[in-house]
Amino acid sequence: MTDIPQIVYVVDDDEAVRDSLELLLSTVGLNSKTYSSALNFLDDYAHIHQSEQHACILLDIRMPGMSGIELQQTLIERGSKLPIIFITGHGDIPMAVKAIQKGAMDFIAKPFHDQDLLDRIQQALRLHAERYEALRDSQQTQQHLLTLTPRESQVLQLMLAGNANKVIAAELSLSQRTIEVHRAHVMEKMHAPSLALLVQKMSRLES
Amino acid sequence: MASRPSIFLLHSEPALLQSLQALFYRAGYNARAYQDLHALIRSIAPKDIKDGAIVANAQQPEMQTNVLVELLSAAQPRLPIILLAARSDIATAVQALKSGASHFIEMPVVDRILLEEVENAIARPGHYA
Numbered sequence: 001m002t003d004i005p006q007i008v009y010v011v012d013d014d015e016a017v018r019d020s021l022e023l024l025l026s027t028v029g030l031n032s033k034t035y036s037s038a039l040n041f042l043d044d045y046a047h048i049h050q051s052e053q054h055a056c057i058l059l060d061i062r063m064p065g066m067s068g069i070e071l072q073q074t075l076i077e078r079g080s081k082l083p084i085i086f087i088t089g090h091g092d093i094p095m096a097v098k099a100i101q102k103g104a105m106d107f108i109a110k111p112f113h114d115q116d117l118l119d120r121i122q123q124a125l126r127l128h129a130e131r132y133e134a135l136r137d138s139q140q141t142q143q144h145l146l147t148l149t150p151r152e153s154q155v156l157q158l159m160l161a162g163n164a165n166k167v168i169a170a171e172l173s174l175s176q177r178t179i180e181v182h183r184a185h186v187m188e189k190m191h192a193p194s195l196a197l198l199v200q201k202m203s204r205l206e207s
Numbered sequence: 208m209a210s211r212p213s214i215f216l217l218h219s220e221p222a223l224l225q226s227l228q229a230l231f232y233r234a235g236y237n238a239r240a241y242q243d244l245h246a247l248i249r250s251i252a253p254k255d256i257k258d259g260a261i262v263a264n265a266q267q268p269e270m271q272t273n274v275l276v277e278l279l280s281a282a283q284p285r286l287p288i289i290l291l292a293a294r295s296d297i298a299t300a301v302q303a304l305k306s307g308a309s310h311f312i313e314m315p316v317v318d319r320i321l322l323e324e325v326e327n328a329i330a331r332p333g334h335y336a
Contacts, residue, residue, distance in 0.1 A: 096300050096301050100304040100305070101310075106301060
């Protein structure tokens with residue numbers, strides 16, 4: 001999805017670090033926005049949350065006020081899907097393990113190679129694009145589900161269980177011809193060109 | 208016969224392996240000890256194994272930690288993998304978790320903590336990142 005703009009949010013209390021990351025990102029054509037504290041980032045979060053950009057966060061661990069780890073926790077609570085890459089000069093293994101277990105995409109100790117960081121940023125942006133598309137697809141499927149009549153929903157459930165029209169007809173005490181019509185409506189309303197794709201759409205709702 | 212969860216232990220140092228086995232045995236697990244990676248892999252491969260965990264030394268000779276994790280989870284995707292490491296680094300730990308390990312614990316570790324972490328990993332298996 002190259003038509004959607006990309007942006008990297010940098011949260012670090014050290015101005016020199018912010019500047020050098022911004023410069024590094026610009027050399028590969030990546031837009032960035034910098035914040036000098038976790039709270040500044042949160043102030044902007046409503047705006048960030050609504051923007052339709054593929055994004056990730058480069059997050060410092062140790063900052064005065066709210067730490068990077070605390071910001072991660074807050075973002076989890078707010079249901080954020082932004083991938084986080086922690087960057088730290090003072091981290092240790094338990095801290096890194098905890099951050100990853102809580103869903104951080106990466107945890108990088110300084111000093112690091114620029115190319116290594118850029119590779120991970122590209123990974124993070126891809127991951128965000130995938131999450132974004134998965135969310136959008138599942139919202140669409142939800143919308144489509146709402147357009148089904150109660151009878152069509154019943155037919156859908158029986159279709160998903162792998163039943164043939166004959167079985168569904170017997171189950172619902174309807175004629176096979178009627179089931180065929182319902183089935184066609186279900187496929188049309190769910191925007192599913194095949195049963196396989198319908199099953200796929202529905203299974204992605206759960207996750 | 209109620210089956211106890213199995214802990215598959217891998218460590219090249221016999222003394223350490225033995226004390227780990229004793230620790231998990233006392234905690235009520237079916238603790239099975241291996242010095243050799245390939246022997247461990249043969250034991251975890253059966254399909255009926257689902258309850259338990261793998262506790263392995265992250266530092267295997269001539270093998271990167273993420274490769275170790277990939278081998279273990281390919282052999283048995285249902286068991287959480289807990290790695291133990293002395294003198295390791297952040298990059299190795301992060302790589303291991305990203306490859307599918309549940310936990311990466313620095314040695315030495317307090318017995319109680321190790322048991323707790325393994326118990327947690329069994330309770331909520333799953334991969335990170």
